Amino acid sequence: MALSPRLRAIADLIPAGSRVADVGTDHGYLPVWLVEQGISSFVVATDVAAGPLETAKRSAERAGVLSGLHFRFADGLDAVSPDEVDTVVIAGMGGETILGIVQRAPWLLLRQIRIVLQPQSKIPELMDGLAALGYCIVDQHLVVETGKLYTIFEVTAGAMESPLDGLRYVNKTLLSRGDPLLESYLAELCDKLNWALCGLERAGEASVEKRAELTRALTDLERFRRMCGNDTSE
Numbered sequence: 001m002a003l004s005p006r007l008r009a010i011a012d013l014i015p016a017g018s019r020v021a022d023v024g025t026d027h028g029y030l031p032v033w034l035v036e037q038g039i040s041s042f043v044v045a046t047d048v049a050a051g052p053l054e055t056a057k058r059s060a061e062r063a064g065v066l067s068g069l070h071f072r073f074a075d076g077l078d079a080v081s082p083d084e085v086d087t088v089v090i091a092g093m094g095g096e097t098i099l100g101i102v103q104r105a106p107w108l109l110l111r112q113i114r115i116v117l118q119p120q121s122k123i124p125e126l127m128d129g130l131a132a133l134g135y136c137i138v139d140q141h142l143v144v145e146t147g148k149l150y151t152i153f154e155v156t157a158g159a160m161e162s163p164l165d166g167l168r169y170v171n172k173t174l175l176s177r178g179d180p181l182l183e184s185y186l187a188e189l190c191d192k193l194n195w196a197l198c199g200l201e202r203a204g205e206a207s208v209e210k211r212a213e214l215t216r217a218l219t220d221l222e223r224f225r226r227m228c229g230n231d232t233s234e
Contacts, residue, residue, distance in 0.1 A: 001033050001063055006118065006150050009143040010091055013116050013154055014039060018087040021046065021080045023101060028056025028069070030089065035060075035068035044084060046074045076101035077108075087114045091152075095122030099129040108157075109134055115155040123151065124168035124217075136160040140171040142181040149185050165213075166220020175224060183228040186221055193218040 003011060007030050014020060018040050022031045025045035034040040047053050053071045060066040072079040077088065088108060090098050098119055102108060108115060115135070119126050130137065136158030143150050153171070163171075169189050174182060197214050200207040 001029060001036060001059070003029060003033050005143050005145040007033070007091075009141060009150075009152055010089060010116055010118060011037075011039070013141070013152065014087055014089070015114075016040075018114070019085045020044070020087045020089060021077060021085045023076055023088065023090045024048070024093055025056050025071075026052045026092065028052075028059045028071075030091075031056070031069050032059050032063050032065055035065040036063050041068050042070075042084075043068060044070045044072060044080050046072045046077070046079055048073075048075050077105040080105075082107035082111055085113065086111075087116070089116045089118075091116070091118035092120060095119040095124075095126030096129075099126050099133075102130070102135070103133060110157075112157045115153075117153040117155055118150060119153075120150075124163075126153075127163050127168050127171075130155060131160045131162045134159070137171050138173070140174040142174070142179050142185050144181060144184075149181060149188060151185070165216040166218075166224060168217060169221065170224060175227075178228075183225060186225045186228070190218060190221050190225065193221065 011030060011033055014034060016039050019042045020031070020034060020040050021044045023046050025031060025047050028045050031043040031045045034043055045056050050073055053073055057066070057071055060069045090101055098117055127137065134157060135155050137160060138154040138156055141152040143152065170186065193214050197211060197218065200211045200214065
């Protein structure tokens with residue numbers, strides 16, 4: 001089975017021998033690939049909808065790897081035991097939804113589970129929440145698929161300062177690595193913040209605090225763009 005660029009980027013962050021929970025598995029392509037490639041012999045695939053789980057089972061049957069997969073109809077990690085896995089993947093959801101799943105599973109923190117997150121939205125809220133819960137973003141990655149940029153976080157238990165302004169959108173590890181997609185990602189973020197600021201300006205005085213917050217973040221992101229190609233470590 002061939003994975004899409006987004007799923008392959010996630011799969012590449014999972015070490016061989018990992019016992020994995022894939023939350024919101026959808027078609028089950030990632031779990032099937034992990035078992036098929038011998039990266040994991042045990043994967044729990046969960047979903048809140050029965051239809052995707054049935055589709056995932058059929059994918060596993062066609063690939064001949066059904067014995068290595070466990071399919072569970074559940075919300076988040078509710079059907080996963082702490083001693084079953086050492087790696088958790090939560091991909092393709094909004095940042096606040098992801099944060100809620102992590103918050104409802106405190107054993108992730110206690111057992112220092114490796115976590116791979118791919119949020120579709122609300123990245124600042126996710127980064128803020130992870131820091132408040134006691135998690136550390138180890139690294140941030142970028143991948144492009146069908147012309148759209150996606151970001152992926154590697155997370156584990158550990159102290160992390162609450163990110164401020166532009167660092168609520170881009171982790172320092174990504175800035176320091178010089179990712180070839182970084183400049184495009186920063187440009188996209190700047191465009192989104194400019195649009196958000198235009199909307200807030202039309203909303204009037206009630207949004208003064210929010211406008212100031214976004215302006216500070218935009219100033220940082222524009223500075224990060226200027227630093228692309230140079231030493232971006234700070």
